[in-house]
Amino acid sequence: MRNYIFYFLLLFSSSISLKAQQIFSNNNYPLTDFRPPLDITPPALAGSFGELRANHFHSGIDFRTNQRIGYPVYAPADGFISRLRVQNSGFGLALYITHPNGYTTVYGHLSRFNPKIAQIVKGIQYKNQSYEIDEFPSATLIPVRKGEVIAYTGNTGSSGGPHLHFEIRDSKTEATINPQLLGISIPDNIPPIIHAMYVYRTNGKPFNEFTPKQYFQIAGGNGKYKINQVNTIHLSGEVGFGIVVNDRHNGASGNNGVYSIELMVDSSKVYTSALEKFSFENSKAINSHTDYPTYLRTKQSIQKSFVDPGNPLQIYFNLVNNGRVVFNDGKTHQVTYIISDARGNKSTLSFNVLADPKAVINTPETPVGTSFTYNRQNEFNKDDVKVGLPKGTLYNDLNFTYKKTAKPQSNAFSEVHQIHNPLTPLHTGFELWIKPDSALLKYQNKALIVNTNRSSQGGYFENGWVKAKPRNFGSFFVAIDTIAPNIIPVNVANGKNMSAVSSMKFRISDGLSGIKSFNGYIDGKWVLMEFDAKTANLWHTFDERTTSGKHRFELVVADMKDNVKRYAIEFYR
CATH class of the missing domain: 2.60.220.30 (Chondroitinase Ac; Chain A, domain 3)
Structure with a gap:
């Protein structure tokens, strides 16, 4: 069992003032190497590190951008652009900077790159004849200095609104790390909010949709919570606990995730989870960390305080019997939850459990299989x-x-x-x-x-x-699937003079297997078509390659089963 130590972490606020905080970590992260990637003050988050999402933990922090795109994004430290990525979905337009201190920072959902990077990206797209690229430039191609503008905030890829997705990763392992542990400070003196608590009658059996659970309403606030109108819970045999929590910070905060959850029985720790860092290959194990059947049925995220045997996440510590607690001694026990955010603000929930042999609830047998x-x-x-x-x-x-x-x-x-x-x-x-x-x-x-x-x-x-x-x-x-994709022209038509518009626009879709590729050609030469998967918008922005006069344009869209739709027109510039 890994020993979990406390240490006081100093984070810099926007005024570079220091604040001592108590945070779970065994790592001494650098606190002064990185400046914030945005100059929006005070900084506010639409999503926190490790926040619970559908099928994954949130891998970074989402900075709010006042529902606008186009804010400058600054390199937080010296380094070089080590990855250029353009996706139809996912991060959309994204940059990666590798820094000499052993960390890599990531920027997602950008609207555009700075002119130098944009020119390099466009050159790669034309060379590969592909809108989507994933390139790893040499360390000498695009060096950057701390404070240099590298890009502008946006809403590209699988983004639900304008914001900047920001990550800090270990350059060797590619594990993603909570940026608030590396000096990225978010003003926050608000303790986490505890909404509900559940007891699962595990009875030594695997957790599944048949495991009985009991809901307890929570009362309180400002860091101090209790079970509403219940003094003592009567339990018998092996149980697991679960909790519904979130966090808010000062200012324009979303309902964000918490940093750590501790469960104690009679002052002894039996379970700790802490979202200091995680590996991407294990992110889908959020469906083991939470009560997945309940999430599918109700969209409520209950964080289980017991660990399934096949859960590969490395976020758990101080486990006793994998967090499952046996109440069979006839005595009264004190159970306490301690919930912390990334600034060290804490909330507690304490209650008594009487080990009562009459409080038996049998776990139903699962169907024969x-x-x-x-x-x-x-x-x-x-x-x-x-x-x-x-x-x-x-x-x-x-x-x-x-x-x-x-x-x-x-x-x-x-x-x-x-x-x-x-x-x-x-x-x-x-x-x-x-x-x-x-x-x-x-x-x-x-x-x-x-x-x-x-x-x-x-x-x-x-x-x-x-x-x-x-x-x-x-x-x-x-x-x-024998049906070709759909192409709907938005602002183009055969014979149209397009000298007054900057781009030609379409919407494309497919009814079953999905879009595999799209390629545009002007006068027989490949041209860059840009695509936004969430809106199905496809467009080509005219540049110096298209001169004045008459031209022929052809668009070819194929689906995953190689059904092809073609659209061709003549136009004038």
Whole structure:
């Protein structure tokens, strides 16, 4: 068991004043190396590090930008641009700076790069004939100095509104680290808010959607909380606890995540989680950290204070019996939660538990199925379906269930195969093989697997099977995609004079397998088309490559099954 030490961390405020804080960490991070990436004061966050998101922990901090784009983004320290990334979704336009102190900073959802970087990026896009790029320049190509403007804030990629996504990563391991531990100061004297507490009757069994839980309403505020109208909880046997919490900072704050959760029984620690840093490969384990079935049903994020055996996250400390507590001695025990934010503000929730043998609640038996073990590879085979779960897919042992139902009425080339149920979280996708009807043979290259919401899971035909790797359990069947994508011109038409506009605009979409590629050509030469996946907007901005006079434009859009739509016009500049 790792010993967890406290130390006082000094963070710089915008006025460079020092404040002592008590934070969980075994690392002595540099506190003065980095300046803030923005000059917006006071700084405010729309999202905190490690905040609970759908299927992942938030990997950085989101700076608010007053619902506007275009604020200058400054290099927080000397270094060099080590990665240039442009994505249809994800971070959109993004930069990475590697610094000599061993850390790399990341900037996401940018609207544009500074002129030098923009010229380099555009050159790479034309060289690769691709809007999306992921390049790793040499250390000498784009050096930057502390305080230099590198880009401007935006709303590109999978962004829900204008902001700057900012990360600090370990350059060697690429683990992402809480920026507030490295001197990025956010004014905050507000303790976390505790909304609810739950007790799970685990009874020595794997956690799943059948585990009984009991809700307790919370009263209090300003860092001091108690269970509303309950003096003592009566419990018997093995239980786990769960808590609903969030945090706010001074000023224009969102409902952000907390830094650490401690659970103590009779003054002894039995569980600690602390979001100091994490690896991206383990971020999906948020679905083990929280009560995943409840989240799917209600969108409420209950953070479990007990750890599933297959949970790979390295954020847990001081674990006793993985956080599961046994009450069987007939005595009264004091249980205390201590919740901290990244500035060291704390809230506590204390309550009594009487170990009462009469307070037994049995965990229901799970449906009979095939036994899958969390720490090994598992397989399930039938004549027309095969399922493979690589080692590391499951967080808990599982009674795997399967059922086959009738073929859907349209665009279906197999029966529906119900692969367990979506309430069980998976760390990685699983391998699925479905044997299709013989009628599929003439559409082999168009075959894919979809779920019953007709959402594509990808896939391909091979040796009589259609294979795919869905991310979650559910119900699936084989379908085909033979329909080309849609192209809708927005401001263009055949024969139009476009000398008065700066760009030509379109909207593109696909009904099933999804957009694979888009390419524009003017007079037979490839031109850069930029795409915003969340709005489906596609555009080309005219530059010196398109001179005055008559031109021919062609747009070619293909989907994942190589169905192609072409659009061609003549226009004038």
